[in-house]
Amino acid sequence: MTTIAVPTRFRLRGNGLAVVGTTILVLVLAFCLLGPLLYHTDQVHTDLGAARLSPGQQGHPLGTDDLGYDVLGRLMIAGRTSLAIGVLAGLLATAIGAIWGALAGYVGGWLDAVLMRIVDTGVAIPALFLLLVAATLITPSIGVLSLVIGCVSWLVPARLMRAEAATLRERDFIKAITVMGAGRFRVVFTHLLPNAVGTLVVAGTFQIAEAILLVAYVSFLGLGVPPPATDWGAMLSKGITYTYDGAWWLILPPGIAIVLIVCAINFVGDGLRDAFAARGRS
């Protein structure tokens, strides 16, 4: 990994958008993870006496929601949920997709046909639909949501990895190691996957961004983690009710947070892709 990290970081520095993306990412992470340590709010007990205060009132910089939770504090802990699910689901999707695609692309033949037709079928069923069905059947928690989102969004990484594996398979070093008697698992895990790390890292970042969006959808529809826990999608969903009362502070902060983080991750992903492409050329 060290040999990859060095040129990548070097290249990222020259890429304006990627630097912006990384900066935003670090700031948002610090805000969600470190913020609650410095800015103490009660996010468990409701306080109807302090409900729907507008920003600045009674020491609430971003006001409070309909149950009296401080919006700034809530934004932090909601972010924790969104990011945790996003990262876990994104990694899970990439991992499943990588192994699935590597096997299909490397082994080829009927196994390839079967594995990839399963992927095609999966793509034909809307992920959101599967997600909603699953969320109604199982009580949502961070773990369950990550698992479900990961299991519905591994299809794209699988296709990417299959293409990569099919190309790598024709390279002489793979042939050489096969001829020497290496088993399929050895070839896939010690040679194919490490060589596809560039593709996988890039696919992984985009998967994380997508998972954050998916969890926002699900929560927006009221099928997210149960209260008092929350995430940015759920905050949006609740805030929508009070839009016509002019309670902008209930929807703008989570909305902006989602847009910011998704854009930032995509910038980083684009930067990584350029960096790996440049490395491949040199």
Add this chain to the structure above:
Amino acid sequence: MSELASESSSAERPRERTPSPSEAPAASESSDANAAARVLEIDDLRVGYGSTVAVDGLSVTVSRGEIVALVGESGSGKSTVALAALGLLPRSARVEGTITLAGQDIGSATPEELRQLRGRGAGMVFQEPMTALNPVLTIGFQVAESIRNHDSQPRRHKHYDDRCVELLERVGVPDAAKRLKQYPHQLSGGLRQRVLIAIAIAAGPGLILADEPTTALDVTVQQQILDLIRDIRDTEGTGTLLITHNLGVVADIADRVIVLRNGKVVEEADTETLFASPKADYTRQLLAAVPKLGDTQHEDRHAAENAVLQLRDIVVEYHGRRVVDDVSLTVDKGEIVGLVGESGSGKTTLAQCALGLVTPKSGAVDVFGGRLDSKARRRLGVVFQDPASSLDPTKTVAQTIAEPLVIHTRTGRAERQRKVRELMDAVELPQSLLDRRGHELSGGQRQRVSLARAVVLGPDLLIADEPTSALDVSVQAAVLDVLERLHVGFGFGCLFISHDLAVVDRVCDRVAVLRGGQLVEQGPCATVLHHPEHPYTQALLLASPVPDPAAQRERRRPARA
């Protein structure tokens, strides 16, 4: 410089050359005959990228009707010279010195003047005819384009059809009219290179810049292309700057030779002199490194011990096309068998059958007298052609060499390390490379690592598919030395695939010649390569150029007749 130019135009040349520069058509616009004779003049050229120097003080003159060869190994800067002559170097390059092409200074030329010079001043022929042609455009379109670019009143491409046919016929493309509608992939490598030459001479340039024009071609095709270049020189009086690494090609065609090393001119002389009495040490080393047919003494081996590889009546078909047609071949223990043939002869496919990468349609593959199972694979080593792709870029040299040990044995880490170090010595690589990765090594180093990996388990059979074809001659010589020493040490049987007869003669005991999937001739090297019976083997032998101008002239006579 001027003495050189006048000398080369006045001195009697041993070659049959019809036109003297004054008879040559066109190019008589300049009043000064001597200057007009010079189509390219490079004076003290220096090219650098960042802190590296690609070309360091090179001066060359090419006159009309003269073929000047620029010889060097990879990294010698020879290709940079061709690009510089057409003003094609990237912006990041620092260029000093003057380049005069067709009487115009490249350094001070405007972009439009440069465009005019490219094609009209000098035509370029590239190494890889497939990538130099656009795969989605027809041959007709691409040839017409090169004429149209220099037409003062450009018309529709169709308008130039007649001229295109004329040009294609000039460069020896059969059925020229039919070819206009074809695409590059429908043509053979040799025909593509002819098309490229047609494009290069379309605007009637005084100079052809040929950058390794025959390197990607088979020897028999190479000879045809060299004949064509010579013929264009003889009839049109075009000057040629030939960039090549192949000293045989130089001996065959060049009038004058400039040897480059690391961007510096090592030696410059006319061809006869250079080959007869090379002055610089480097030139001598280069000449010595070229394997020559007949240099190796073959002992009579009474083999027929136990066969390590037996291919019997192998037939391989791809989509109904026979690539290997009923071939039988045996490699005995401790014996090196050469498999020779041009591209498409099926030699690599045959090797892949032996390796179990291709399943033959019929016939039997016996490795160590049985099937190629895991136990047999343990006794099998392999080296592939392309050093760039034969090592896993994510693994270190130590990991790569140790991999077969990890797969087949339970050797401990310390034991593995000891074994790897031992092999690094055997293939003559410094231990300091152990932690490097494949892309940090040179081509020759990578092939040595491949060899070390192939023999780490002490194999009984080594299959080497063109192991040195991508290497420079001096590196090739060193790698072949290593192979021979390993062979002596381990005593493995070896199937050695190559297109280079001289390399096979040097390394192998027996040789089999393949053509179009069929076995043409097989037997001891001493017989097949020195007294060939089959006409194809004879043609193959005659077509491979030798680095000796006099001998080369001798050889060309019967080949042309």
